[in-house]
Amino acid sequence: xxxxxxxxEMTATEGAIVQINCTYQTSGFxxxxxxxxxxxxxxxxxxxxxxxxxxxxxxxxSFLSRSKGYSYLLLKELQMKDSASYLCAVSAQGYQKVxxxxxxxxxxxx
Amino acid sequence: NAGVTQTPKFRILKIGQSMTLQCxxxxxxxxxxxxxQDPGMGLKLIYYSVGAGITDKGEVxxxxxxSRSTTEDFPLRLELAAPSQTSVYFCASxxxxxxxGGGDEQFFGPGTRLTVL
Numbered sequence: 001x002x003x004x005x006x007x008x009e010m011t012a013t014e015g016a017i018v019q020i021n022c023t024y025q026t027s028g029f030x031x032x033x034x035x036x037x038x039x040x041x042x043x044x045x046x047x048x049x050x051x052x053x054x055x056x057x058x059x060x061x062s063f064l065s066r067s068k069g070y071s072y073l074l075l076k077e078l079q080m081k082d083s084a085s086y087l088c089a090v091s092a093q094g095y096q097k098v099x100x101x102x103x104x105x106x107x108x109x110x
Numbered sequence: 111n112a113g114v115t116q117t118p119k120f121r122i123l124k125i126g127q128s129m130t131l132q133c134x135x136x137x138x139x140x141x142x143x144x145x146x147q148d149p150g151m152g153l154k155l156i157y158y159s160v161g162a163g164i165t166d167k168g169e170v171x172x173x174x175x176x177s178r179s180t181t182e183d184f185p186l187r188l189e190l191a192a193p194s195q196t197s198v199y200f201c202a203s204x205x206x207x208x209x210x211g212g213g214d215e216q217f218f219g220p221g222t223r224l225t226v227l
Contacts, residue, residue, distance in 0.1 A: 004152075033215070042200055043153070045215035087152055097168065098143070098216065100152040 004101035006088050011107045012078055020073045020104045022088035033089040033098065034062050034073045043087055046073070075106075083108045111136050114219035116201050122225045123191040131186040131222050133201030141204045142184040143216065144168075144176065146197040153200060159184055191226045198223050 003025040012018040024032070031050040035043035049055060049064035049071060061074040073086055085103040092099070117132045135142065140161050145153035155168030159178040173195060175187040184203075188195060202216040 042218035042220055043216075044218070048215060089153075097155060097158065099155065099169070100145075102150075102152040 004088055004090055004099060006086075006101045006104045008102070009105045009107070011109060012075075014078055014080060014108055014110050016078050017074065017076050018078060018106065020075070020086050020088075020106065022071045022073075022101060024069050024071070024088070024090050024101075026069075026090050026092045026099070028092045029066065030091040032062075032064055032071045033087075033091065034060075034071075035087040035089060035100075037085045037087055037103065039084070046086075048091075078108050080108050080110070082106065113137065114201055114203055114217050116199075116219035116222050118222060119220065120223045122227060123188075124227060125191060125193065127191050128187070128189050129191070129224075131188070131199055131201075131224075133184045133186070133219060134182050135184075135201075135203040135217070136182065137203060137205070137217065138181060139203035139205045139217070140181070142178065143202045143204075144174070144184070144186045145200045145202065146170065146195075147200060147221075148197050156186065156199075188224075193226050196224060196226045 006022045033048050034046040036046050037043040047062040049062050054063045059076045064071045085105045087103045088101040089098050114135045143158045144156040147153045154170045156174050157176040159165045162178050162181050165176050178184050199222045201219040204216045
């Protein structure tokens with residue numbers, strides 16, 4: 001089976017930087033996704049990491065360490081609109097299955 | 111492209127009733143998925159399909175059935191609705207990477223909010 005852990009809630013200040021961690025245990029690991037989900041809406045894709053290291057996309061960056069079963073999502077220059085849940089998801093076992101963590105609810109305060 | 115569309119957006123069912131949640135994508139994606147999301151929780155995979163005529167169970171398939179007769183459509187059937195099936199249902203699709211299978215982003219529909227009373 002697969003086990004994915006991420007913090008339930010986080011609070012950060014507008015303009016600051018926040019790091020959301022995700023640890024996983026799985027067999028047949030292929031890659032790790034990060035999705036953003038605003039309340040009442042569908043998830044939207046942020047990033048997909050296959051290799052170790054940091055990938056940057058504008059204000060968002062995602063890091064993966066396959067040997068440690070660890071990833072983080074880094075959000076810079078936080079804006080109020082970044083208040084959302086951030087879902088970590090693991091692709092494994094032949095790519096067909098994607099397993100989601102329970103999500104981290106981020107609140108950005110003025 | 112409309113992307114992934116789901117109908118209905120909302121539905122209230124009585125215990126024991128049946129219904130079909132519709133999902134259609136116009137991106138010619140091979141892979142399609144059904145998830146449910148309970149309040150404050152992540153998404154749990156119900157069923158998935160890697161192509162027309164091929165379906166397989168996910169984490170929580172009990173109480174549901176699917177079919178995939180065309181590339182575009184992937185309906186989810188609830189035969190005997192139970193209160194435990196009250197949830198938000200998301201359909202998603204993706205196209206697998208060449209020579210390696212999936213990994214590309216999943217495109218999600220807007221969801222169907224189902225209440226079973």
